[in-house]
Amino acid sequence: MTFDWNDIPLLLALARHGSLVGAGRELAVDATTVGRRLAAAERALKATLFVREGGRYWPTDAGEAALARAAVLAGEMRELLQDVQAEQGRLSGTVRLTSVEFMFSHWLIPRLPALLEAYPQLDLELVGSNRNLSFTRREADLALRLGRPSQDSALVMRKAGEVGYAVFAGPGLEDCPSEAWPRMPWLGYDESLRHLPEMQWLERLLGGRPPRVRLSNLAAACREGCGLALLPCLVGEAMGLKRLSEEPVLHRELWLLSHAELRHTGRVKAVSDWLWTSLETSAALLRGDE
Structure with missing residues (x-):
């Protein structure tokens, strides 16, 4: 015994x-x-x-x-x-956060000094990626993802808001009326991202006609007058582009994810709570209402 x-x-x-x-x-x-x-x-x-x-x-x-x-x-x-x-x-150590790149460059980074000041012992690793990194393999501690994730008992998932998309134009196309949009040159992502809601919206608008230019940085090409682009409102506004649709034409859900086993770890919880509060404060900006 x-x-x-x-x-x-x-x-x-x-x-x-x-x-x-x-x-x-x-x-x-x-x-x-x-x-x-x-x-x-x-x-x-x-x-x-x-x-x-x-x-x-x-x-x-x-x-x-x-x-x-x-x-x-x-x-x-x-x-x-x-x-x-x-x-x-402990509120020290490294927290690894992943998201689509525009959420870092146009939303998080301008607010990053406040987070670093609040938690001076924390180190952050920001991974901008369109692919979903694995929580199981600890490729990420937290994630901001567009679209409702598949149900996963290993994750804590909270809807953190919505991202609004509008039609934007650069030089030479700034006065283009909505009835002319189907005939205009458009910018789009490559075929591998055809499943995205914004690309589905564009495909319906163009009746199956492909975008004039396919690339990853739509906003930069739009700013050079290469074509119209459907962009997150906060991206188009930050880039100084002309917004052609007064109201967003598309919304995508934004979700904050964390690994269930790490959600009570001090450093992960601190960053998660800060993100949640900051996203609530930025709700109108993210939706494209301001």
Whole structure:
């Protein structure tokens, strides 16, 4: 029979109180349970640890030796728990955040000094990527993603707002009326991103006609007058482009994701809470309402 290490607190409690009832009260179990677990511990150790005398339980010589070692182990376990909890609560270390690039360049980076000032011991790693990095492989601690993610029990998922998209134009196309949009040159992403809602919207508008230019940086090409572009409102406004659609023509959900096992880690929770508050404050900007 193997000794149950969970019985160490029971042996120490019995030594302190001298009774099954007292030990049980401390451990929130009944006296019968204490007696049964004491008997199991003695069978596992092949030694009598306590004798009852004068209405009280007294440790034997073997019990004294076991209690001395148990006290050391209990102290070490308390220190271990304190160290783990302190590590969980530390607001230092590295937090890895991934998102689409425009959320970094046009939203997060202008606000980054406030985050760094609030948590001077934190290091950040910002990974701009259109692909979904793996939380399971710890490629990211937090993510801001466009579109509702697939359900995953390993993730904590919160809808953080919406990103509005509008039609923007550069030089030479700034007075283009909406009825002429289907005939205009357009900018779009490459075929691998055809599934994106903004590309689906453009495909419907053009009746299947491909964009004039396919590239990754639509805003830069739009600014040079290469064609119209459907852009996040905060990107087009920041680039000084002419917004042709007064209201956003498309909205995409923005989700804040974190790994379920890391959500209570101090540094991850601090950045997650800061992001959530900042996104709430920026809701109108992200939707394209201001």
